[in-house]
Amino acid sequence: MRPGAGPDDPTITAMRARELGRKSVVVGDRVGLVGDTSGSSGTLARIVRIEPRRSVLRRTAEDDASTAEGRLERVVVANADQLVIVSALADPPPRTGFIDRCLVAAYDAGIEPLLCLTKADLAGPEAVLDYYTELELPYLLLRPDSPLDALRSLLTGRVSVLVGHSGVGKSTLVNRLVPEAERAVGTVSAIGRGRHTSTSAVALRLPAPPDAQQDPGWIVDTPGVRSFGLAHVSAESLLHGFPDLIEATADCPPNCPHTADEADCALDGWVAAGRADARRLTSYRRLLASRAGETDARSEPDPRGQPE
Template sequence: MPARKREYDEDDVRIRPGRSSRPRTRTRPKHSDAVDALVITVDRGRYGCVREDAPAEDDIITAMRARELGRKSVVVGDRVALVGDTSAAPGALARIVRIAERTSVLRRTADDDDTTPEGRLERVVVANADQLVIVSALADPPPRTGFIDRCLVAAYDAGIEPLLCLTKADLAGPEQVLDYYAELDLPHVLVKPDSDLTDVRRRLAGRISVMVGHSGVGKSTLVNRLVPDALRAVGRVSAIGKGRHTSTSAVALRLPGRKGKQGWIIDTPGIRSFGLAHVSAESLLHGFPDLVEGTLEDQPNCEHTTNDTGCTLDAWVAAGKADPRRLESYRRLLTSRAGDDGSMA
């Protein structure tokens, strides 16, 4: 006798829930007991951190990035939350579980050897800086306005206030450089080997300042004068990198002073170029505020290069309303953006 065919109804159908509808079996910890800290150095997956309200002589907490952060980058100047062993004891290792929202990001386009098929990499130099201190010698080596212009563009693009620091003022006067930037009302300080640094300290107090400058301009000498303990502090940092020479690594140093008014300086000796390929043409113009008004009545779609016939910037400069050297520098940066070599000339 043939077997009877079974009939099915809705009670026999079992529907497996979709992957997205499954209840999560794991909840991420809130880390309510995390310790707030400032990242002062980064070296091959290890981050040196200190509590901002701790004494200047407090030891550095070595940390690694927690997996839950994903691909979020951690840079010098980041304010982070730490869990795990935050004792700063030898061999102790904490974890960075949160990165606070950044108030500013100073970027640069990387060097020629840091390229991808899509183009040159954009690198974050530091986070949460308030001020970019552009260190330039007045002689030996002579001042390079091209370098200063690049730094100003980067500062304005990041929303960071610039401060021009002119060193070796005992060898030459600042008139030529200050005249070049006369229309910008650019804040500046003069430094001699034996000069009093009260004005410099006042401008750095209570702020996070990034210092950039060419080799030989006296930046390291200035850092050591501002932070007498700088060499020892850098030595402590190099222990994180297991002996790596820290002269090519950015490091944040706490300035001496009253608690809450101390401030930080971030030395960036590893930055030998400041590419601006990541900066839009419009933002680039903001680095030349003395030229902005000259473009207000320009022809539509004018790119302000030497190839744009009738660019009003030419008439603006011819009328003596801006320094022709400033227009030349602006156009040179415009031309170099597509294949920016990061030159600091």
């Protein structure tokens, strides 16, 4: 993305200049260009500058990986304002463990989360919403024929990243928002797992209505993922993905690890007093253990009994 680029500006093909060295250019970066920026066929510009990033959404491939490559930090997108977590209510079933991970990553990056629950024609949202009742997490319910006006309103003027497991309807949603995107749409297998359809992250400008007075915004479609590793997130930052538990830690001893075997951890009493959902504490401690490499991030169960 070029600073100041408008909806009528041409699409420019550019390559990274050698003087940038090994500095990576990622989706969402605001860059400076030199060379032929007309966008004419056969032209090529150079990226000579990457503007300071106002936010960086990261993930690691696996929390529990024993190799440096497996725990390699990956930048998903730069300069995003909003993380749209797309989860189906059925086929495949919702996985709150994955949603928890995405929330931690969003809060760590300083961007706002939005929960988008698809396939609302197949199941109700009560179980998922009950799990997040203390967070006041913004959400939308979508059926295949639902109007997208409310979603478009929340996307307008912003850079929004869409993440979700394969098969949840993310690519279908992108195609409805940006018809010319023609993102590949897959099906769900008999064992309830989606087939990967998107293979790379891509930024798409949302269409502007004829009377639009502001930038319609961008969406970044990402490949379907099976896990959202958090090895790059500190233990302290991990807690901020669970704001319903933070207040309790004021009564914990100094440097409390908040693990189940810490006798003086105040989180257990907080939950026992009914001030937080026990499933949320279970999820938090599971993520702590996974981040430390003590559990398998690929098979850890969801607090509601679904695999993550």
